[in-house]
Amino acid sequence: MQRIFSRFRQIIILFVILFFSLILMQSQAETGKGVQNLAGATFEVTAWMGSCLASVSSGLMQFYRQYVHLIDVGEENRVLKKREAYLENRLNALREIEIENQRLRELLAFQESVPYDMAPVGVVGKDFNSWSRTLIINQGSRSGIERGMAVVRPEGVVGRVLSVSPSYAQVLLVIDSNSDVPSIFQRTRAEGIVEGKITSQCQVKYLNRLADVQREDLVITSGLGGIYPKGLIVGTVHSVEKKPYGLFQEVTITPAVDFSRMEEVFVIKRRGLAGEDQRLRKPDA
């Protein structure tokens, strides 16, 4: 027995790992929990490493831009270029402050205009390279962020919190194929589930083929499911296709949020929900 094991040791280990992986996948498919318990600690460490790496790389890039190009120029030219670079940097810094100021004003106005208790958070990482579409934000359980909380921007829905560590959290975007957002079409009140595609668009599933849907129709959250409050903008209809068979029609929507340009987002804290959603959650109140 031992001889057989030692002879086929590697192939046995391979099958054990593959079998374990399949069990994990099956577990996720059945319970939706998967490896969440492992995620917190690992996520904290690697997110920290990632932030350090990003800082170092941006520092090196800045160093390269500012100094390497100046090596071969004359003394006077170098002084002038330094001065110009300094002034340019100052100007850029002022422009950046102006743009940031404008952006923060808009975010503040948005935060004050909606009836939810929202926490503004910064985006420190994006993962658009693998098969998932996720963000990493710079606040975690220490700041009261919990798994399942909705994440929004003034333009519309961003996604929901997937996993949380003490200082960071991972956000599953609505364009991820694992994301489901119960939604309605604002004009006709037809209901469907918005699901991410692997492209930058989403599709609406389970939409009755008799429902009246047109291009540019606005899609908003329905409030069902308990994650996204009702009335948040999800996107606009990009295309409608009715096949000659089937119960449903195929609708593609363009998300309201530009996911490639996000520096700050808001996390809607559950306990702070106000208005209709709070009543929905606490029927006795």
Next chain:
Amino acid sequence: MKPLLTLLVITLTVPIQTHIISLFPHPVPLDLVLIVTYYYGYFHGKSKGMAIGAYLGILTDILSGELPGSQMFLKTLAGYLAAVCGLGVLSRDLPVHFLLLVLFSFTNGLLNLFLVNLFGGSIPVGDALSVMIFPSIFWNAVVGTIFILLVRRGSLHTPVFSIDLDVD
């Protein structure tokens, strides 16, 4: 000390993929984990290939929000198969690595699509091929070949069996 340092460097692969590559103006679907797993499998044998593949795979699963276990499955298999390819079946010329990385990326992409759709996902095959699989084949093959060239410079033309493969 050296194994710990190696482990740390290998672990950096995942945050590099999630943080640094995403800073590019146009993010590329580059699978660094596959490249590193392929490298370890091909040049260091089955045990290290499988171990690195399983470790980086589960780390990717935890961090990326993908179907848990899928990357562990794919990368362990990739590490094992890369080791099989490295056991003298094929030469160590760079074009061979390029072609193998094309093959591994394509198979990895198709299997990933199959697993995601098998366990509840619904990614259209056409979208997956055009947006993820074909671009990732190009990037993985090019970057992976350059990576191997840099790491193995000077030892690419050593005889196939002169490296300490951990075969029984």
